[in-house]
Amino acid sequence: xxxxxLRNALLLACGIVLLFLIFWETYLRSTGIGISYDDGPxxxxxxxxxxxxxxxxxxxxxxxxxxxxxxxxxxWRSLTGEDAIQLxxxxxxxxxxxxxxxxxxxxxxxxxxxVTEMLLFSTNPEDSRLAKKGLDYYKNITPAQWFSFxxxxxxxxxxxxxxxxxxxxxxxxxxxxxxxxAGMEKEPLFPIDFGRISFDRQNKMSDKFLKEISIQDSxxxxxxxxxxxxxxxxxxxxxxxxxxxxxxxxxxxxITSRGGKVIFVRTPSSGVFLxxxxxxxxxxxFWNRILSLTGAPGIHFMDYPEQQLxxxxxxxxxxxxxxxxxxxLVKVLETEKGWSFPNKIKSN
Amino acid sequence: MVFNSYTFIVFFLVMMGLYNxxxxxKSRKIILLLGSYLFYAAWxxxxxxxxxxxxxxxxxxxxxxxxxxNKAKKKLLLVVSLxxxxxxxxxxxxxxxxxxxxxxxxNALGMDYHPAKPNIILPAGISFYTFTTLCYTIDMYKKESKxxxxxxxxxxxxxxxxxxxxxPIVRPPQLAPQFESPKKATAQQIYEGLFLLSLGLFxxxxxxxxxxxxxxxxxxxxxxxxxxxxxxxxxxAFSGQIFFDFAGYSTCAIGVAACMxxxxxxxxxxxxxxxxxxxxxxxxxxxxxAWLRDYLYIPIGGNRKGVFRTYINLMITMLLGGLWHxxxxxFVVWGALHGLYLCIEKLMQDRFKKNAVPEDASAALSGxxxxxxxxxxxxxxxxxxxxxxxxxxxxPDFTSAWRLLIAMFSSVTDSIVVLTSLDVLVVTIVITVMVxxxxxxRNTSVLQAAAKMPAWLxxxxxxxxxxxxxxxxxSSGSFIYFQF
Numbered sequence: 070x071x072x073x074x075l076r077n078a079l080l081l082a083c084g085i086v087l088l089f090l091i092f093w094e095t096y097l098r099s100t101g102i103g104i105s106y107d108d109g110p111x112x113x114x115x116x117x118x119x120x121x122x123x124x125x126x127x128x129x130x131x132x133x134x135x136x137x138x139x140x141x142x143x144x145w146r147s148l149t150g151e152d153a154i155q156l157x158x159x160x161x162x163x164x165x166x167x168x169x170x171x172x173x174x175x176x177x178x179x180x181x182x183x184v185t186e187m188l189l190f191s192t193n194p195e196d197s198r199l200a201k202k203g204l205d206y207y208k209n210i211t212p213a214q215w216f217s218f219x220x221x222x223x224x225x226x227x228x229x230x231x232x233x234x235x236x237x238x239x240x241x242x243x244x245x246x247x248x249x250x251a252g253m254e255k256e257p258l259f260p261i262d263f264g265r266i267s268f269d270r271q272n273k274m275s276d277k278f279l280k281e282i283s284i285q286d287s288x289x290x291x292x293x294x295x296x297x298x299x300x301x302x303x304x305x306x307x308x309x310x311x312x313x314x315x316x317x318x319x320x321x322x323x324i325t326s327r328g329g330k331v332i333f334v335r336t337p338s339s340g341v342f343l344x345x346x347x348x349x350x351x352x353x354x355f356w357n358r359i360l361s362l363t364g365a366p367g368i369h370f371m372d373y374p375e376q377q378l379x380x381x382x383x384x385x386x387x388x389x390x391x392x393x394x395x396x397x398l399v400k401v402l403e404t405e406k407g408w409s410f411p412n413k414i415k416s417n
Numbered sequence: 418m419v420f421n422s423y424t425f426i427v428f429f430l431v432m433m434g435l436y437n438x439x440x441x442x443k444s445r446k447i448i449l450l451l452g453s454y455l456f457y458a459a460w461x462x463x464x465x466x467x468x469x470x471x472x473x474x475x476x477x478x479x480x481x482x483x484x485x486x487n488k489a490k491k492k493l494l495l496v497v498s499l500x501x502x503x504x505x506x507x508x509x510x511x512x513x514x515x516x517x518x519x520x521x522x523x524n525a526l527g528m529d530y531h532p533a534k535p536n537i538i539l540p541a542g543i544s545f546y547t548f549t550t551l552c553y554t555i556d557m558y559k560k561e562s563k564x565x566x567x568x569x570x571x572x573x574x575x576x577x578x579x580x581x582x583x584x585p586i587v588r589p590p591q592l593a594p595q596f597e598s599p600k601k602a603t604a605q606q607i608y609e610g611l612f613l614l615s616l617g618l619f620x621x622x623x624x625x626x627x628x629x630x631x632x633x634x635x636x637x638x639x640x641x642x643x644x645x646x647x648x649x650x651x652x653x654a655f656s657g658q659i660f661f662d663f664a665g666y667s668t669c670a671i672g673v674a675a676c677m678x679x680x681x682x683x684x685x686x687x688x689x690x691x692x693x694x695x696x697x698x699x700x701x702x703x704x705x706x707a708w709l710r711d712y713l714y715i716p717i718g719g720n721r722k723g724v725f726r727t728y729i730n731l732m733i734t735m736l737l738g739g740l741w742h743x744x745x746x747x748f749v750v751w752g753a754l755h756g757l758y759l760c761i762e763k764l765m766q767d768r769f770k771k772n773a774v775p776e777d778a779s780a781a782l783s784g785x786x787x788x789x790x791x792x793x794x795x796x797x798x799x800x801x802x803x804x805x806x807x808x809x810x811x812x813p814d815f816t817s818a819w820r821l822l823i824a825m826f827s828s829v830t831d832s833i834v835v836l837t838s839l840d841v842l843v844v845t846i847v848i849t850v851m852v853x854x855x856x857x858x859r860n861t862s863v864l865q866a867a868a869k870m871p872a873w874l875x876x877x878x879x880x881x882x883x884x885x886x887x888x889x890x891x892s893s894g895s896f897i898y899f900q901f
Contacts, residue, residue, distance in 0.1 A: 074872040075608035081876025124859035213418035213459035237890040247838040274591045
C-alpha cells in the first residue's frame, strides 16, 4: 500500500504531540505543581447558575480574593451541612455581582459580602471589569459554551499543563525577562505558589509559599505596585462614595425584602496592608456606615480575637488559618447573628 | 458553535461517525442537515427559525423564478425574494443604525425625537447565508443555473455547517450539485482536511487570539494619544489578527468539508502579497469580492458604460461592501478608501496603457526591472495603504480613528506607550514572518507546498502547530467575522 506524505506526516505529528505532552505533564508534576482550575468566566458562570437551584441549602459569597482564600469550603460544608457558592472575583469590586443578585427576583437566599474597602468602595471601572465579564458570560452563555465547559471539566481535573494562567503560551512568554520600555512599568506576575484554585473556586497558598519568605515578599511587592497604580487614579469624590452607599443600601433592601439574608464580613488583613487600609478607610466612616445604612449585620475580624490571624503576605490567610477562620465565622453566625443551618443535623 | 471549541471536536467526531455509516445517501444527507442545524442552534436556538424561513422561501421562489415565463410576474418574484432576504438583513443588522441616523437627521432639522433604543440581536452568519440564498434566486432569475431538485439538497446548500456562519460564500453550482450523488471522502481528502483544520485552528487560536488580539485591543482601546510606534504596531497587529482570524475560519471550513468529501471554494490567497488593489481583492475574502463583482458591480454597469461610470460603479460597490461588514459609518469609510484606491489604480493603469513605451524599449526596461524586486515593493506599498484602511475598520468611532492616524503619522506630544516590550517583539516577529510568508507563497497553495515537503519535515511542522494549539488555551469564543 502506498503511503502518502500527508498520512505519514500525520502519524509522525501525532507521535510527537503525544510524546511532548507526556514529557511536559511529567515535568510539571515532578516540580511539585498540582492541579489548578482556570478561574475564568466559564467556572464562575457554573457557580452562578447554582445560586437559585441550591439557595435553600447554600450560602453565596461575594467579594474579592480574600473571600476566596479565607473561606475554607470543606470546613464550611462540614460545619453547616450546606454548600458555599463562591462568586468572589480576585481584585474586583463585588458591586456588579451584588447588583445582579439584587435584581434577580428568584434569589432569596443567604449572602455574605466580603468588605475589602479599597475594592468595594472603588469607583474605578477597571476594578469591576472581571465581574462584568463574568456576568456578561453568564447572561449570554450559549449551549455550545455550556457543553465545552462540561468537556473541559474532567480534562482540567487530570492535566496540570491545561492551567491557562501559568502554562499557556502567553503566560510562559510573559515570564521571559525582557527589559521594560521607557515610560512603562512592568506589570508584576503573581508567583505560581501563591494561589492554586480548586473547582469550588477556593484559592490556596502552597507549602512552598508558606515556607519561603522571599516568595511572600514578592507578593507584598505586588501590593505595593497596585498601590502605586491606584495612587495615580483620581481619588473618588465624596458624592461618588455617597451614591455607592446608596446603591448598596438599595441592593441589600431588595434582597432582604424578598426574604433573603445579607451579612457583611470584614476578612482579616495584617501588617502594612492593614495600616494603609485603616488610614484610608477608617472603620467609623465605612464599616460602621455601611452597617447602619443597610441595617444588615456584620462580622469584623478585629472584634474577634480568634479571627485576628496573620496573613503571610499581609492580605490573605494561609490554608490552615482559613480553617480556623471559617470555624470562627460559622460559630459567630450561629451564636451571635441568628443564622441557622437546618441541614447541619442531617449531614453531621 | 465555533471550530475552536471542545464542543466542535465532539460534534465533528460524532458527525464523521454518523456520516460514514453504511446507510443510504439520503439518510446521510439528513444526518448532515440535522447536524448543521444543531451546529447553528448551539449558538442561539431561536434563530434557527430565520434560517428555515429563508431556506423555504428561497427554495420555492427560486423554482418559480426559473419556470416563470411572464416577465412581470418574474420581476415581482425577484422583488419578493430581494425584499425578503434584504429586509431580514436590514432589520437585524441595520435596524439600529438606520434608526440612529434617522434620529440624528430629524434632530438636526429641529425636531425633538428620542425613541427607545431597539434591542436587536444580530443572528450569527446572517450576512453570509443571506448572500448565499440571494445569489441562488438571482441565478434562477437569470437562468444561470438550474434549480436545486430537492428541498433537502437546497437546505444543505444553504445550511451545510462548515460554510454556514462565516463563509466561504458559496454559489449554487459550486456546492448544490455535490449533494446530488453519494459522497465519501478519500483518504487523501481526509488527510488534507485534517491538515487544513489544524492549520486554520493554529491561525485562529495561536496567532490571532494568542499573539495579536491583545496588542490590537490595547491600542484600539486606548483613550489617549499614543506613541507612534505603539500606534503602528497596534494597527499591524490588527492587520494580522483579522487575516489569521478570518482566513483561519475559512481554512477550517474548507478542511472540515474536505473530511466529508466536499469541496468549498478558496477564500484567501495570501492577500498581503498583493501588488495592487484589484490583486488584493482577488486574494482577500475572494468569495465576497466575486459576489459583489457578479451581483452588484456588473449588474449596475461595471465598466461597460464609460470611464466615469466605471469609477462611480467601483465606488458604489466598495461603499456597499464596506456597509456589508457592519452597520457603522467607519465601515463605509473603510469601503470608500478601498474604492478610492481601486479608482486611482485604474486611472494609473489607463494612463500607462496610453503612454505605452515602444516594444524595444519595453524589452530593455523589463530586463532592467528583473534586477530589482519591484513586485515586493509594490506589495509593501499596498500593505501599507491597506493598514491605513484597517484603522477605520477596527476603530469604534471616528474620534478614535483620527487619534490613531495622527499618532501614526506625526509625533504627538504627551503621547503614551501602552505596549509592553514583549508585545513589540511578538507583533514585529509575527507580522514580518506573515508578510514574508505571503510573498513566498503568493503563487502557490498551502497543500501544494505541503505535498512538496518531505513527510518528516511536514510531520514536525504539523506537530509544532498542534502543540502550540494545545498550549495556547487562549481563544475567544467567537470569530471577528461572526459579527458581520
